[in-house]
Amino acid sequence: MSPPIDLDGLSSAQLRELVANLFAKLAELERTNAELREEIARLKGLKGRPDLKPSGMDKATDPGKPGRQEKRPGRGKVRPRVSVEDRVLKVAAPAGSRFKGYETYLVQEFVLSVHAIRYRRERWVMPDGQTIIASLPEGTVGHFGPDLRRFVLMQYHQGQSTLPRLTALLQSLGLSISKREVQRLLTEKHDDFLDEARDVLRAGLETSPWISVDDTGARHKVANGFCTQIGNDRFTWFGTRRSKSRLNFLDLLRAGHTDFALNPAAFDYMRSRALPATLIARLAEQPQMAFADQADWRAHLDRLGFTGLTAAPDPVQIATEGAIWGSIHAHDFLRDAVVLSDDAGQFAVGRHALCWVHAERLVHKLDAFTDHHRAAQQRARKLIWDFYAALKAYRANPEKSRRLALRARFDRVFRRRTGFVTLDRLLARLHANKAELLTVLDRPETPLHTNGSENDIRCQVTRRKVSAGTRSDPGRDCRDAFLGLAKTCNKLGVAFWDYLGSRLRIPGQRLIPPLTNLVRCRGQPA
Numbered sequence: 001m002s003p004p005i006d007l008d009g010l011s012s013a014q015l016r017e018l019v020a021n022l023f024a025k026l027a028e029l030e031r032t033n034a035e036l037r038e039e040i041a042r043l044k045g046l047k048g049r050p051d052l053k054p055s056g057m058d059k060a061t062d063p064g065k066p067g068r069q070e071k072r073p074g075r076g077k078v079r080p081r082v083s084v085e086d087r088v089l090k091v092a093a094p095a096g097s098r099f100k101g102y103e104t105y106l107v108q109e110f111v112l113s114v115h116a117i118r119y120r121r122e123r124w125v126m127p128d129g130q131t132i133i134a135s136l137p138e139g140t141v142g143h144f145g146p147d148l149r150r151f152v153l154m155q156y157h158q159g160q161s162t163l164p165r166l167t168a169l170l171q172s173l174g175l176s177i178s179k180r181e182v183q184r185l186l187t188e189k190h191d192d193f194l195d196e197a198r199d200v201l202r203a204g205l206e207t208s209p210w211i212s213v214d215d216t217g218a219r220h221k222v223a224n225g226f227c228t229q230i231g232n233d234r235f236t237w238f239g240t241r242r243s244k245s246r247l248n249f250l251d252l253l254r255a256g257h258t259d260f261a262l263n264p265a266a267f268d269y270m271r272s273r274a275l276p277a278t279l280i281a282r283l284a285e286q287p288q289m290a291f292a293d294q295a296d297w298r299a300h301l302d303r304l305g306f307t308g309l310t311a312a313p314d315p316v317q318i319a320t321e322g323a324i325w326g327s328i329h330a331h332d333f334l335r336d337a338v339v340l341s342d343d344a345g346q347f348a349v350g351r352h353a354l355c356w357v358h359a360e361r362l363v364h365k366l367d368a369f370t371d372h373h374r375a376a377q378q379r380a381r382k383l384i385w386d387f388y389a390a391l392k393a394y395r396a397n398p399e400k401s402r403r404l405a406l407r408a409r410f411d412r413v414f415r416r417r418t419g420f421v422t423l424d425r426l427l428a429r430l431h432a433n434k435a436e437l438l439t440v441l442d443r444p445e446t447p448l449h450t451n452g453s454e455n456d457i458r459c460q461v462t463r464r465k466v467s468a469g470t471r472s473d474p475g476r477d478c479r480d481a482f483l484g485l486a487k488t489c490n491k492l493g494v495a496f497w498d499y500l501g502s503r504l505r506i507p508g509q510r511l512i513p514p515l516t517n518l519v520r521c522r523g524q525p526a
Helices: 012-044 146-158 163-172 179-187 191-207 246-253 264-272 277-284 294-304 315-330 356-364 371-396 400-414 421-432 451-467 473-492 496-503 515-523
Strands: 123-125 131-133 210-220 223-231 236-241 338-341 351-354
Touching (some): 012 421, 146 473, 191 515, 223 246, 223 473, 236 246, 236 451, 236 473, 264 277, 351 356, 356 371, 356 421, 451 473, 473 515
Parallel strands (some): 210 338, 338 351
Antiparallel strands (some): 123 131, 210 223
């Protein structure tokens, strides 16, 4: 940046503003330098610096806790989920003692043992020469029983164990099993689980009034990628891909479908992304509106001359995104549903809402260099916290008469001028997102934050830290599916242990209905 021609000719106010701007640019350079240092440290395997603590806005605006005079509720009576066995313990009482009944004392125990069975299967030769062999018991797949398979899946996915530790544990219990065999138990013959995870996503997208999304880094086949979370209070689904672009996110929202569709939703999307009207008309005037897969769609674009265009934005990309969005609507996914995110650009599709905690965090992390700047920052944060508390109260008791007042109050909070140039620019940026930040006024069921997504995706972060990454596509898909199913079971009030026992057809286990049915039932109005 070239200096002014005459610094001596600037007034004291102009000099202060210049110094403040220079400090802001210096802070931005320092932040960029720190991020580069952290990236270098991560690539070298070194420990990075700790993250800044959260602002605490959401917890601070919760209703106050009950006073000390009110008795806190106890944990309640211990109720084991298994049948209770009664045993009488006798004591040698001296002569003349009187029997006064029993004193009950409940003890819960866990029995873990290894059991090997050699099945002697009858074999008969029928008169026509064919051989018949007695069937194995239900649930037996391969040379390891269903209870062992359930234990391995439970310990690895919900227990977040590692493959070597799990193998060592099984071998120490007396099992003759190798690391490779444990790997097969985790990644092979799980098509039914993968299908149910996909169906859970479809059921959630069909019935949910809102979904919350987030992503985090992932490693697959020794390459960096991204794991995307999609879910709400009823379900969770994970998908790991190499990219986190909007095109990738839209593809995930198709929930396994591969078709492309040109319909009103697709054309509306293309208009919103500034695709020229002539190109939209060229697509609309063609008789073919549905395409089975990527190859069919790409051939259609080639015939229309889209692939040879070099305009900005890329016509092929926008048209492809629009056709995928049309496919999403054609399958009745996300019909009038709100997509809640942390303001990452790839998630801005459909009816989009923003997380207030992430919005306030921008103000919280802003670098202030003078007492005036710090005071302005704290005043802005207090106004945002107070407004957030008002939104939480409105969400608990939505009244149409309060909408206009809250919209006007939003303008007063984010249009104010503080004299802190960087803060004023940030407030103006947040004000530009007014419609997305105030989605709750029209859709009170939508949360004000993405804390649910961050809690869900934490298991993926833990798995990445514990086991680094996956090496095969089946391993990646099984990891995503089982972590998502475990989270979904927890949200639906189903024990993951019982769910695995039901799906593996373990004798005596209670039947767990398809999770898709439970997700749909939760989505129906009471």
